[in-house]
Amino acid sequence: MADIHSYLRRAVNGEKKDEQKHDLEVFRQSQKLVSSHGITYDEDEFVPSEVEFADSVFEAALDLLLKVGIYCIDTGRVIKLDEDEILSSIKVPKTLEIGRFNEVVSVPNRYTMDSEPPVIIGGPMGGTVSEKYFLEIHLSSAYEPLIQGVYGGAMETMGGDYVQGNSPFGLLSTLKEARLERLSTKVASREGLALLGPCTPTSSPSYMLVSSDEMYSRNDPQEVYQLSEIKTDFETFNKSIFHLTHGNKFFSSQSAVLGGNSIGSAEGLAIVDVAETIQSKMLTGANFHVSGSVHASTNSSSAKEIIWASNMASIAISRNMQYYTARHYFNRAGSCTDMMFYETAAQAIGDTVSGRDILIGPVGGRGASIDQSSGLESRFMGEIAHMATHLAMEDANAVVNKIYSKYKDRLLDSPKGKPFNECYTLKSEYNMTPNEDYLNLYKKIFSEIESYC
Numbered sequence: 469m470a471d472i473h474s475y476l477r478r479a480v481n482g483e484k485k486d487e488q489k490h491d492l493e494v495f496r497q498s499q500k501l502v503s504s505h506g507i508t509y510d511e512d513e514f515v516p517s518e519v520e521f522a523d524s525v526f527e528a529a530l531d532l533l534l535k536v537g538i539y540c541i542d543t544g545r546v547i548k549l550d551e552d553e554i555l556s557s558i559k560v561p562k563t564l565e566i567g568r569f570n571e572v573v574s575v576p577n578r579y580t581m582d583s584e585p586p587v588i589i590g591g592p593m594g595g596t597v598s599e600k601y602f603l604e605i606h607l608s609s610a611y612e613p614l615i616q617g618v619y620g621g622a623m624e625t626m627g628g629d630y631v632q633g634n635s636p637f638g639l640l641s642t643l644k645e646a647r648l649e650r651l652s653t654k655v656a657s658r659e660g661l662a663l664l665g666p667c668t669p670t671s672s673p674s675y676m677l678v679s680s681d682e683m684y685s686r687n688d689p690q691e692v693y694q695l696s697e698i699k700t701d702f703e704t705f706n707k708s709i710f711h712l713t714h715g716n717k718f719f720s721s722q723s724a725v726l727g728g729n730s731i732g733s734a735e736g737l738a739i740v741d742v743a744e745t746i747q748s749k750m751l752t753g754a755n756f757h758v759s760g761s762v763h764a765s766t767n768s769s770s771a772k773e774i775i776w777a778s779n780m781a782s783i784a785i786s787r788n789m790q791y792y793t794a795r796h797y798f799n800r801a802g803s804c805t806d807m808m809f810y811e812t813a814a815q816a817i818g819d820t821v822s823g824r825d826i827l828i829g830p831v832g833g834r835g836a837s838i839d840q841s842s843g844l845e846s847r848f849m850g851e852i853a854h855m856a857t858h859l860a861m862e863d864a865n866a867v868v869n870k871i872y873s874k875y876k877d878r879l880l881d882s883p884k885g886k887p888f889n890e891c892y893t894l895k896s897e898y899n900m901t902p903n904e905d906y907l908n909l910y911k912k913i914f915s916e917i918e919s920y921c
Contacts, residue, residue: 472712475751476705478547479540487699490539490546491729494697497535498736501528509734514775514872515818515865519580522784525735529742529784530554533698538747541695542702549750557750561790564755566617566717568687569660571653573616575756579786580823581861585854588614589828590846592621593796594667595835598887599625603648603655605888607897608843610656614850615843617662619828620649624838634671642666642674646683655897663688664719664828672706679716689717692752696722697730697740700751708752719756719794720748726773727764734773737761741781749791756792758828766879767834768800770811772872778815779822786823795819797829797849800878802885803840804906807875808832809913812845813852814871820856821864827853832885839887844902844910851914855921867920 501507505524516522533554537546564575566587576584590609597605602623609618623631623645631641646666653661666678678684692707694700704720711718722744724730726737741759748757761778763771769778778795785793797815801807812830819827827849832840856864875882891906902910 471750472705472709472753475547479543479545482537482545482547484544485539485546487539487541487544490536490699491697493536494532494730494740495732497532498739499732501531501739502733502735507735507738509773509776513865514772514814514868515779515821515861516776516783517861517865519783519787519861522780522787525738525780526742526784526788528739529746532739532743533746536698538751539699540701541699547700554746554750558746558789558791562755564792566687566689567660567662568685571658571660571662573662575792575825577790577792578823578825580783581821582823583857585857586820586824587616587826588846588850588853589617589619589664589826590615590843591619592831592841593619593829595621595831595841596624596838597621597841598839599623601839601888602645603652603897604894604900605839605841606649606652607655608892608900609846610652610658610661612843612847615846617664618649618652620645620663620665620667621841622667631668638668638671639674639677641668642678646678650683665691672703672710675707676710679714686714686716689719689755692718692720692754694720694722694748696724696744698743698747704752708754712753717755719758720752720754721758721760721796723760723762725762725764726777734777737773737777738780738784741777742784745781745785745789745791745793756794756826758794758796760796760798762798766800767798768879769796769798770800770815771879772876775815775818775868779818782819782822782824792825794826794828795824797827797831798834799830799832800834801875801882802832802837803842803845803888804886804891804909805883806909806913807878807883808845808885809848809910810871810874812849813917814868816849816852817856817859817864817868820853821859821861837884839889840885842888842891842902844906848910848914852917855918859921870920871917
């Protein structure tokens with residue numbers, strides 16, 4: 469807690485700066501560091517094979533943090549970091565367990581081409597979910613044996629009314645979501661299955677409200693979302709202080725945007741991704757960090773440049789830090805489409821061989837379309853990840869190249885797919901299965917990718 473107090477004081481007393489100036493500095497400095505550290509994006513490469521190259525990305529990320537600091541939007545000031553405190557922080561190892569009872573999962577601290585698969589977290593992961601099918605969508609993930617946790621969705625309405633952010637309705641909605649998410653684990657006879665979220669709230673009281681054994685226990689990681697790129701706010705401090713005081717597991721997340729205000733290249737994105745991971749460990753004390761980088765033109769995580777940057781950052785972190793990392797899968801296509809499966813496979817293979825510890829998702833329609841999540845797609849993500857543990861970096865790159873060719877021309881005009889209730893046959897909460905067309909498509913795409921491997 470002394471560290472947080474120190475960073476908070478810097479947020480209040482640090483150098484005054486305009487937010488746009490910070491954004492511009494991140495852009496300019498990251499591009500300078502790309503050049504000075506000799507970092508080059510190969511357009512034919514998805515999975516970097518020369519892993520030592522990632523060390524330069526890590527060094528550039530350290531330099532970026534030292535040069536620009538972390539911007540606090542509530543004070544308009546910069547939290548400056550010292551090199552010694554960064555280096556002493558990143559090498560401190562910690563173990564991580566999530567879930568309870570028979571569903572306790574020890575998260576592996578993975579490295580490149582690790583034979584142990586990453587932890588698989590299913591669920592809508594903040595995507596929009598209808599009130600009508602909220603329980604069933606989360607149940608579809610809880611029923612999948614391969615899935616080791618469920619990341620909740622954001623309920624579109626409550627009682628038929630749209631949920632207003634930062635209002636008491638947000639509190640009530642969060643309460644209902646958390647209870648239904650926990651109910652899904654009980655109905656699936658997996659009561660201790662880890663929950664991640666919750667996803668509707670924007671204010672710390674909502675998180676505090678659901679922190680109990682009934683809903684989110686200490687072993688159910690709650691989200692502390694930080695602003696991108698390399699920014700923070702008082703809500704981050706509020707939530708972090710609460711979770712640390714109560715011994716809760718929690719994670720930090722950020723969604724850097726390639727083509728946004730601060731990032732102009734894949735190389736720059738890789739540097740910012742690593743810098744934000746270091747920021748997470750130092751500023752929040754979170755148990756792990758989730759990267760959710762997307763491309764501005766598609767708002768998805770499955771574009772070529774995003775995949776390369778994510779893999780490069782993952783290698784850099786696994787070689788130079790003692791910290792758990794995860795990744796969100798924001799797919800462009802909708803559920804029950806071949807493209808949705810291809811997008812998931814391309815990312816899961818790269819993340820697995822690059823050393824990510826936790827894979828989360830996927831969600832279709834970029835999380836904006838309603839009910840674009842199912843347990844079958846999370847099962848597919850897990851099965852592909854398990855398959856990829858047998859691949860060398862060069863082989864993984866060749867496989868992802870083939871998969872990417874299947875959807876690259878559709879990224880700007882992707883199939884919308886079908887909502888959950890048209891993908892599953894729903895007879896009751898105890899009797900729900902993917903329909904025949906959906907299951908056949910899944911089997912077809914899986915067999916195709918298996919042949920590539």
